[in-house]
Amino acid sequence: MTEDPSTFEYEEIDFVTGQPYAQWERARLGCPVFETAGASLGVVGRPMFEVTRWDDVEHVLRDADTFSSSINNEHMRPYMGELILGMDGPEHRAYRNLVAHAFRASQLERWDEAVIRPSIEMCVDDVAPLGRAELVRDITRRYPVRVICAIVGVPVEDSDQFHEWSEQINGGPMHPEAGLAASRAMREYLEPLVEARRADPRGDLLSDLVHAEVDGEKLTDDRLYGFLRLLLPAGAETTFRALGNALTALLLAPETMARVRADRALVPALIEETLRWETSVTQVSRVAAADTVVAGCPIPAGAAVAVIVGSADRDESRYARSAEFDLDRSTQTHLAFGTGPHQCLGMHLARLELRVGLNAILDGLPNLRLDPDADPPVIEGLAFRGPRSLPVVFDAVATRS
Numbered sequence: 001m002t003e004d005p006s007t008f009e010y011e012e013i014d015f016v017t018g019q020p021y022a023q024w025e026r027a028r029l030g031c032p033v034f035e036t037a038g039a040s041l042g043v044v045g046r047p048m049f050e051v052t053r054w055d056d057v058e059h060v061l062r063d064a065d066t067f068s069s070s071i072n073n074e075h076m077r078p079y080m081g082e083l084i085l086g087m088d089g090p091e092h093r094a095y096r097n098l099v100a101h102a103f104r105a106s107q108l109e110r111w112d113e114a115v116i117r118p119s120i121e122m123c124v125d126d127v128a129p130l131g132r133a134e135l136v137r138d139i140t141r142r143y144p145v146r147v148i149c150a151i152v153g154v155p156v157e158d159s160d161q162f163h164e165w166s167e168q169i170n171g172g173p174m175h176p177e178a179g180l181a182a183s184r185a186m187r188e189y190l191e192p193l194v195e196a197r198r199a200d201p202r203g204d205l206l207s208d209l210v211h212a213e214v215d216g217e218k219l220t221d222d223r224l225y226g227f228l229r230l231l232l233p234a235g236a237e238t239t240f241r242a243l244g245n246a247l248t249a250l251l252l253a254p255e256t257m258a259r260v261r262a263d264r265a266l267v268p269a270l271i272e273e274t275l276r277w278e279t280s281v282t283q284v285s286r287v288a289a290a291d292t293v294v295a296g297c298p299i300p301a302g303a304a305v306a307v308i309v310g311s312a313d314r315d316e317s318r319y320a321r322s323a324e325f326d327l328d329r330s331t332q333t334h335l336a337f338g339t340g341p342h343q344c345l346g347m348h349l350a351r352l353e354l355r356v357g358l359n360a361i362l363d364g365l366p367n368l369r370l371d372p373d374a375d376p377p378v379i380e381g382l383a384f385r386g387p388r389s390l391p392v393v394f395d396a397v398a399t400r401s
């Protein structure tokens, strides 16, 4: 018997340190769509519903006529500008196509040797002689942001600064002052680079965007900076947490670590099971364009809909022992990259970075294990999840020449 969606007893979950999976399990089993105040996600002034089961999540993401993405522009526009994440229909397709080619699997190969491997090897080499490290601080936070900076065409030396701005921009709905300041600072930094590419295109994504046209018109500044303010945080904030989650899975299960170390053909399964078990992006937002019903729950036009892909990927009707990490799981499809028209543009890049990154860490840090003197790692957060820190020890090795 399903509970009444408006009386489901839910707790507000802390955005940074929260543990939402128990609440989502309770919802899947008793009240798969429930109404919340939305405060923990910065939604105000409209009802909000959370959708938790696989079939319903898939349905909502594929029915873009009923469930519009425009809410993402409402939430994020002050911090990011006009975003493809917030467009619908033909407009969305036209703008997404401007950058889609750069993120195809075939196009990414050239970045592997030129940017991805050197970035991870530099991070690993910095700690390899020390015999101990904090993997979030020393490796996972530093690596994907360097890669996305290089692909977009902004100086990699400034990647730490981009990471900081990205975090503040993503947190804008919760902390508007810091989000707006970071958004302004990022634009001021990017303006001279944009002007330089107008005069002298260089074959990077920044040059493509500066010279791109939709229906014979160049992009407005709001849209151009919107792309840049989306791509840099999307590339920086997601894969780094997913890499931390994969490392957490391995460090908490040394026998799994030993199997993967010995047989690297298991790395793709490690990546897909990590994304299913603990994705770094647990939910995406939609707004109901018309009165509708999901899993028997009426959702009025104008209501916000939190589509919980992280919960769908733990749906017990699809995955046995769904809360457990299981490298040998037979069903490895998941919704961590979403589905439908907005499916993650960076998913091939994310998978490539994760594969190259995990192999480089296993190669460069022999006998990698948790630091026995530190607390065990905890994956935390409501919408973005990852370990805050990963203190480890390993056999020290001389830096490669």
Ligand code: HEM
Residues within 6 Å of the ligand: 069, 084, 085, 086, 096, 148, 230, 231, 232, 234, 235, 236, 238, 239, 242, 279, 280, 281, 284, 285, 309, 335, 336, 337, 338, 339, 341, 342, 343, 344, 345, 346, 347, 349, 350
């Ligand atoms: C493990 C890492 C990642 C995860 C879990 C992830 C997850 C997602 C999800 C769930 C969406 C769907 C949003 C929606 O339906 O509203 C999305 C969209 C998007 N992602 Fe990713 N992402 C990851 C890595 C990346 C990377 C590396 C980039 C690089 C640029 C990227 C760029 C984007 C963009 C631009 C969109 C918007 C696409 C659109 O609106 O058409 N993502 N991502």
